[in-house]
Amino acid sequence: MESFRLTKNLSKARKRSIRMRIKNRIKKKYLIETLYGNKCLICGEFNTKDHIRTFNFCYVDPRRKTCQASDLFNTYTCSEIADILEKEKGVYICSNCHTVLDMDYYDIIEDIYDSEEIIKKVKDDYHRVKNRIEKISKISLQNIKDPLTKNKIFAIRENVIVYFNAIYELSQENINITNKSISKKSGIDYSGVKSFFFRRRDFLKRYINFDIGSPTIYKLTQKGENFVSLINYFRRHFQTLELNECVDCKYRRENECIANKPDQCPFIKSGTHLPFDLDE
DNA sequence: CAGAGGGAGCCACGTGGGAT
């Protein structure tokens, strides 16, 4: 959000709104894939990777409805949504299949179409979808966890990357990696470095080997090295994206957009090229 | 004995989420 040029200059509120939207999409994708697989279970035409927005919350019996589907991911965790799906006999299917099921003119279908063949086809379609959904709704919902629930042990912030980079650079220079050398490399006070590694030791052991002693020597594990290279890859990628669409913009400077207000950059203002609609 | 680690606590800051 802070490195990507199309989002870094947006207002706090917009950034927050985008964060929430991304979070909700991840929750929705996780829930659907865990329960039904990565395609619409009725038609199999739409997948969760490319068409997540087309998946709708759908009731087998709308009389059970107690909440607004549009508020689900803003309001509830994945496991709570799973409970709602179970209690209210709801499912997520693609909007095409949803439309077939929500056919509110079913009872007057004979008055709409003249052709017996079409009437039969529409009715068959409706029953096919409804029967599939009744089977789906019996699927066990016990496996749903809450993958985005706040991790109370550790959150990766900018300074964490500073520590990892310092360790990585020190290892490249063949310097003993201790609290003292990390402090010197990162510019963070020795006591700050000390308490960081002390507090987070259990978690950090996944990425860093601790040779406890006087002094304690740190070393990145293979997983830690992969973590550092992945972080740096994405940072470079978003910082150096070509600005093809800004070719005539007066705020373009080489490979950087220096606009610092949304209305200075038409692409940021309109939301064009973002992977979502700002006003959705 | 100096330097390093262990551990508790304080404070500032950022973020998420609810209310309006």
Next chain:
DNA sequence: ATCCCACGTGGCTCCCTCTG
């Protein structure tokens, strides 16, 4: 969109213990 509150995080201080 904005404000407010709760909470997590991390820098830092202080004191104690351990180690070479």
